[in-house]
Amino acid sequence: MPDSAASPRRHPFDLDPRLGAALLPFGVGDPSDAHVDLDDDGLRVRFGFFSLATPVRNLAGAQLTGPFRAVKVLGARLSLADRGVTFGSATERGVCIRFHRPVPALDPFGALRHPGMTVTVTDPERLVAAVEHYAERTRLTTARRTEPTPQPGPVRRAGAVLRYPAGLALTATRYLRRLPHIDRAEAVGDASDLPPALPEELVDAHVKTVEEGSGPLLHRVFTVDVRDSGLDAAALMERVCADLDRLAPSEVVTFRKTRGRLGELVVGDEYVVLMPAPWNGPVRVVHRDATSFRFATLAGHLEAGQIEFSASDDDRGIGFRIETWSRPGDRAAALAFDVLRVGKEIQLHMWTHFCLRAGGLSGGRVPDGVRVRTRRASWPPRPVR
Incomplete structure (x- = not known):
């Protein structure tokens, strides 16, 4: 996939120029450093020094969120309330993506896993629609499992x-x-x-x-x-x-x-x-x-x-x-x-x-x-x- 915001499968981050200096410690200096890619091969996020990847069958859904306080959204952050991860570059709007099973992102050893992720992309509605497209395809197969077996006492x-x-x-x-x-x-x-x-x-x-x-x-x-x-x-x-x-x-x-x-x-x-x-x-x-x-x-x-x-x-x-x-x-x-x-x-x-x-x-x-x-x-x- 070409490294271009024009690609229909790439969702660039909204890099607010007024807040650019706050993102430099996270390795984000220009648009090529921060983007979300979503296609049949999976969801892949790059945010400077950080990354996240998961197959599309792990996407449970997405919704619009925001606005945010700058102190709570900028950079790569962990929510102490629900262990969700945030990759934030702007304060107006973002997308909250939920996973069926938690995935690693902030921890280089993969021990810390996140049940959801918030990203601040330039076109959040388009990303929500793309995630929901894949999530709808996988909800039925994920729910269709054999009946649980009674377990020992x-x-x-x-x-x-x-x-x-x-x-x-x-x-x-x-x-x-x-x-x-x-x-x-x-x-x-x-x-x-x-x-x-x-x-x-x-x-x-x-x-x-x-x-x-x-x-x-x-x-x-x-x-x-x-x-x-x-x-x-x-x-x-x-x-x-x-x-x-x-x-x-x-x-x-x-x-x-x-x-x-x-x-x-x-x-x-x-x-x-x-x-x-x-x-x-x-x-x-x-x-x-x-x-x-x-x-x-x-x-x-x-x-x-x-x-x-x-x-x-x-x-x-x-x-x-x-x-x-x-x-x-x-x-x-x-x-x-x-x-x-x-x-x-x-x-x-x-x-x-x-x-x-x-x-x-x-x-x-x-x-x-x-x-x-x-x-x-x-x-x-x-x-x-």
Whole structure:
């Protein structure tokens, strides 16, 4: 998009020349430093040293606001009342934009998130109309979710928390014991490692796509060969889908269904993966057939992307496979996941455990252990050669 106020998708800020000196500390010196871009690719705001970006499906609505007192609107500001962010360059009128889920802007680490934003653009009516155009398109899909599932009571939830200390010790022991027996390799990735396209009818403001992550793209495949099970791939997946906790390292991880009927797994169902960590893992089922299902991550997840579980028949038994396409969910998660590698190793333990338990659930054996293949691509990934 050209850097021009004439572009129909660009909304320049109203830079009051009488107040220009007050904006210089925020990095705003001329019109190229402050503008709002809105198109099918998302909402993007630049205000000097600050920026904000979110997909259009996260736009909940907009309204005109103002006038303002200069002391409360000029510059980049945080509202202590509702944590909203203001990018202000004039005092007469502005646009208040609401988000379905809060987004980062002022905090460089992304820990502070804002449920709404006020901007003072030159043509606020045009920006309100543009935001409402996208918001109307996403309101229906965001509201159309499966019915919530009744949740466990406080006693059961407290019991799960109390078992975490012993569970962490057991998990660490298992991880160290298995690590030398895992066949793992890593290679450089490219655009071929992007996840499958998401069904449009299942993408709403709650979905956290790989584009919304932070840091590199990790494409990981965990596989085991199951022998002498007596089941075929479809029968094994029926058992897996009936109760995911039977395969998870449940001393520290629990799959809690939040939307959909218990005992089944269908497209549109939602779960949250509960862990003793600052992040839990809300996910939505976006694909299901006889031998596979796939989750997409939701807002609040440690990662942004998708994960697929599948089984296939061969002449020697069943191949069970977990495939992930993900980026750390935010900058803090990127530090824990990719730089310190803690999240990456937790993921390795969780899904290798899941693979081995799949073999046990089938009644068979896993003679060769777990193979883990990782392809790591910078973001955006380079084209396929």
